[in-house]
Amino acid sequence: MxxxxxxxxxxxxxxxxxxxxxxxxxxxxxxxxxxxxxxxxxxxxxxxxxxxxxxxxxxxxxxxxxxxxxxxxxxxxxxxxxxxxxxxTSLLVMMLAEEGRLSIDDPVARYLPEFSMATVHNGSAMFPPETVPPQRPVTVRDLLRHTAGLTYISAQPDPVSRMYVQRGIDHGGGNQIVPADGGPAIESLADLSQRIAAIPMLAQPGSRYSYGSATDVLGRMVEVVMGRRLRxxxxxxxxxxxxxxxxxxxxxxxxxxxxxxxxxxxxxxxxxxxxxxxxxxxxxxxxxxxxxxxxxxxxxxxxxxxxxxxxxxxxxxxxxxxxxxxxxxxxxxxxxxxxxxxxxxxxxxxxxxxxxxxxxxxxxxxxxxxxxxxxxxxxxxxxxxxxxxxxxxxxxxxxxxxxxxxxxxxxxxxxxxxxxxxxxxxxxxxxxxxxxxxxxxxxxxxxxx
Incomplete structure (x- = not known):
C-alpha cells in the first residue's frame, strides 16, 4: 500500500x-x-x-x-x-486525405503493394491457416475502423493468432518480440507491414471489427505518402x-x-x-x-x-x-x-x-x-x-x-x-x-x- x-x-x-x-x-x-x-x-x-x-x-x-x-x-x-x-495517427491519415494525398476508400495496396497479395482465413482449425481470396481489397477506411481483419499477437489458439506469434508481429509495446519461427525480430515499419500482409486476415474486409495492428500499418502508409519517418x-x-x-x-x-x-x-x-x-x-x-x-x-x-x-x-x-x-x-x-x-x-x-x-x-x-x-x-x-x-x-x-x-x-x-x-x-x-x-x-x- x-x-x-x-x-x-x-x-x-x-x-x-x-x-x-x-x-x-x-x-x-x-x-x-x-x-x-x-x-x-x-x-x-x-x-x-x-x-x-x-x-x-x-x-x-x-x-x-x-x-x-x-x-x-x-x-x-x-x-x-x-x-x-x-x-x-488516425487524425494524421485524415489530414492527408483532406490534402488529396490519399483517399480513405483507396485500396491499401495502392500505397503498400504487399497487401495486393492478401488472403482471408477460411475459418478452419488447420495450421498453417487455410485461405480464400478476399471479396474486395482492404481499404484505408478498413484500417481506420479496425475492419481489415488484422489482430494483435496473442496466445489465442486460432490459426491466424498462431501465425502472428510465428512471425513475431510486434505490437509496439517496447519489448522486442522474438518470432517463434526462429527468424529475426521486426526491423522497421516496412518489415512489420510486409509480415502482416503475408498472414491471412481474420475475416473478409469490412465484415468484422477486430482490434489489432491496423494503426501500425497506417503509420507505415504515412511514411510512404510523406516520404519521412512517422515521428x-x-x-x-x-x-x-x-x-x-x-x-x-x-x-x-x-x-x-x-x-x-x-x-x-x-x-x-x-x-x-x-x-x-x-x-x-x-x-x-x-x-x-x-x-x-x-x-x-x-x-x-x-x-x-x-x-x-x-x-x-x-x-x-x-x-x-x-x-x-x-x-x-x-x-x-x-x-x-x-x-x-x-x-x-x-x-x-x-x-x-x-x-x-x-x-x-x-x-x-x-x-x-x-x-x-x-x-x-x-x-x-x-x-x-x-x-x-x-x-x-x-x-x-x-x-x-x-x-x-x-x-x-x-x-x-x-x-x-x-x-x-x-x-x-x-x-x-x-x-x-x-x-x-x-x-x-x-x-x-x-x-x-
Missing part, C-alpha cells in the same frame, strides 16, 4: 452549473476517487485532468511515479500512452501545431527524469464483458506490482527500430488535453484549423454496421467505432454512464481519455499498470459525471466521408 501524495494538486471548479454542468461536489468525488485508487493499492500513482471548454477544472497528481525511487507523481509526469497513440511527419503536422512539447516516440534526455515507471499486476476484480465495468472496489484486495519498465533503463529511451503508430507515443495528461481540445473544437485550436469540422464528425461517429459489431467487445459495451475512436451508442448496454455523442479510448497501461461534445468536457486519467484493476475506477469516474445518463441529441453523420 502506498502513501498518498497529492503532488501539485489543484482543483478549480466553475461556480455556475451552466458551465459544462460540472459541480463542486463532482470534483470532490473525483478527487476522492483517485485518492482511493492509490490508497487501496490498485495503482502506485495517478494523474487526473478534467477540463471545461479547455479550461482546467480538476487537476491532481496522487501517489508515486516511481516506487523504487520514491518519486512523487507530478502533473507533468510522462506516461507511455500505448493505444492512445492511435487517434493521433517527423507527426511532429510537423500535429505535435508542433498543437504545442504538444511533451509528446514523442522517444523522450529527449532532459525529459527522462519525468518518465514514470510501469508495472504489471494481476487482475483481481470480477471481470465484466465490456471494455470496462462496474465493481465495488472496496471489496477488491490490493494489487501486487512487479516492474515492467524502469524509467532509468526504459525501452522508450533507447533507439527503437520503428515508430509504432498504434502504441508508440509518450505524453503527459496536459499535452494530451491539447489534442482533445482541438477535437472538441472540431478541428480548430488557437485560431488555426488543422482539419475540417466534417472530418472530426466522421472520425467520432460510428462507422461500423451492426453485423460487423455483433458479439464483439464493443457491442457488449454499448459502443461503436469511428475512424480512430470508440463511440458511445447505447446507454442501456454501456458499462458506465456515458455522454451521448461522446467518444473515448485508452492505453494498455491503464490510461484513458474521453470527450463530451455536448457539455464541452474533456478528461484524461493516467497511470502505468498493465492488467490490474484500474478499469472500474474509470467506470466510476464516468458514473460520477454522467449518472443519470444525459440526454443530448445525436448529430447527423456527415455524408462527405
Amino acid at each position: 502506498f502513501a498518498i501524495m497529492l503532488a501539485l494538486a489543484s482543483m478549480t471548479v466553475h461556480a455556475a452549473d451552466r458551465e459544462c454542468g460540472l459541480r463542486p461536489a463532482d470534483g470532490e468525488r473525483l478527487r476522492n476517487l483517485v485518492q482511493n485508487l492509490v490508497e487501496r493499492g490498485h495503482a502506485p500513482g495517478v494523474v487526473i485532468d478534467v477540463r471545461c471548454d479547455g479550461r482546467p477544472w480538476l487537476q491532481a497528481a496522487v501517489g508515486l511515479s516511481d516506487v523504487a525511487r520514491s518519486r512523487p507523481m507530478q502533473l507533468d509526469s510522462l506516461f507511455r500512452i500505448y493505444s492512445m497513440t492511435k487517434p493521433l 517527423d511527419a507527426m511532429a510537423e503536422k500535429l505535435l508542433k501545431p498543437l504545442a504538444m512539447q511533451d509528446t514523442s516516440f522517444q523522450p529527449a534526455p532532459e525529459q527522462l527524469n519525468r518518465l514514470t515507471a510501469s508495472y504489471l499486476a494481476p487482475a483481481l476484480a470480477p471481470r465484466g464483458t465490456g471494455l470496462f465495468f462496474r465493481v465495488d472496489m472496496k471489496t477488491v484486495a490490493p494489487s501486487s506490482f512487479s516492474l515492467a519498465d524502469d524509467p532509468a533503463h526504459s525501452v522508450f529511451a533507447a533507439r527503437r527500430v520503428a515508430d509504432f503508430g498504434g502504441a508508440g507515443l509518450v505524453s503527459t495528461a496536459a499535452d494530451y488535453q491539447r489534442f482533445l481540445w482541438m477535437m472538441l473544437r472540431r478541428g480548430e485550436v488557437d485560431g488555426v484549423r488543422l482539419v475540417r469540422r466534417d472530418t472530426v464528425a466522421a472520425m467520432t461517429h460510428n462507422q461500423i454496421d451492426a453485423p460487423a459489431l455483433r458479439d464483439t467487445i464493443l457491442e457488449q459495451s454499448g459502443m461503436g467505432f469511428g475512424l480512430g475512436f470508440a463511440t458511445f451508442e447505447s446507454p442501456e448496454g454501456a458499462p458506465a454512464a456515458l455522454p451521448l455523442d461522446g467518444y473515448f479510448w485508452g492505453g494498455a497501461a491503464s490510461t484513458y481519455f474521453w470527450v463530451d461534445p455536448g457539455r464541452g468536457i474533456t478528461g484524461v486519467l493516467m497511470t502505468q499498470v498493465f492488467g490490474g484493476d484500474v478499469g472500474p475506477y474509470f467506470a466510476e469516474l464516468l458514473d460520477t459525471l454522467y449518472r443519470p445518463p444525459p440526454k443530448f441529441k445525436t448529430q447527423p453523420l456527415p455524408t462527405s466521408y
Whole structure:
C-alpha cells in the first residue's frame, strides 16, 4: 500500500452549473476517487485532468511515479500512452486525405503493394491457416475502423493468432518480440507491414471489427505518402501545431527524469464483458506490482527500430488535453484549423454496421467505432454512464481519455499498470459525471466521408 501524495494538486471548479454542468461536489468525488485508487493499492500513482471548454477544472497528481525511487507523481509526469497513440495517427491519415494525398476508400495496396497479395482465413482449425481470396481489397477506411481483419499477437489458439506469434508481429509495446519461427525480430515499419500482409486476415474486409495492428500499418502508409519517418511527419503536422512539447516516440534526455515507471499486476476484480465495468472496489484486495519498465533503463529511451503508430507515443495528461481540445473544437485550436469540422464528425461517429459489431467487445459495451475512436451508442448496454455523442479510448497501461461534445468536457486519467484493476475506477469516474445518463441529441453523420 502506498502513501498518498497529492503532488501539485489543484482543483478549480466553475461556480455556475451552466458551465459544462460540472459541480463542486463532482470534483470532490473525483478527487476522492483517485485518492482511493492509490490508497487501496490498485495503482502506485495517478494523474487526473478534467477540463471545461479547455479550461482546467480538476487537476491532481496522487501517489508515486516511481516506487523504487520514491518519486512523487507530478502533473507533468510522462506516461507511455500505448493505444492512445492511435487517434493521433488516425487524425494524421485524415489530414492527408483532406490534402488529396490519399483517399480513405483507396485500396491499401495502392500505397503498400504487399497487401495486393492478401488472403482471408477460411475459418478452419488447420495450421498453417487455410485461405480464400478476399471479396474486395482492404481499404484505408478498413484500417481506420479496425475492419481489415488484422489482430494483435496473442496466445489465442486460432490459426491466424498462431501465425502472428510465428512471425513475431510486434505490437509496439517496447519489448522486442522474438518470432517463434526462429527468424529475426521486426526491423522497421516496412518489415512489420510486409509480415502482416503475408498472414491471412481474420475475416473478409469490412465484415468484422477486430482490434489489432491496423494503426501500425497506417503509420507505415504515412511514411510512404510523406516520404519521412512517422515521428517527423507527426511532429510537423500535429505535435508542433498543437504545442504538444511533451509528446514523442522517444523522450529527449532532459525529459527522462519525468518518465514514470510501469508495472504489471494481476487482475483481481470480477471481470465484466465490456471494455470496462462496474465493481465495488472496496471489496477488491490490493494489487501486487512487479516492474515492467524502469524509467532509468526504459525501452522508450533507447533507439527503437520503428515508430509504432498504434502504441508508440509518450505524453503527459496536459499535452494530451491539447489534442482533445482541438477535437472538441472540431478541428480548430488557437485560431488555426488543422482539419475540417466534417472530418472530426466522421472520425467520432460510428462507422461500423451492426453485423460487423455483433458479439464483439464493443457491442457488449454499448459502443461503436469511428475512424480512430470508440463511440458511445447505447446507454442501456454501456458499462458506465456515458455522454451521448461522446467518444473515448485508452492505453494498455491503464490510461484513458474521453470527450463530451455536448457539455464541452474533456478528461484524461493516467497511470502505468498493465492488467490490474484500474478499469472500474474509470467506470466510476464516468458514473460520477454522467449518472443519470444525459440526454443530448445525436448529430447527423456527415455524408462527405
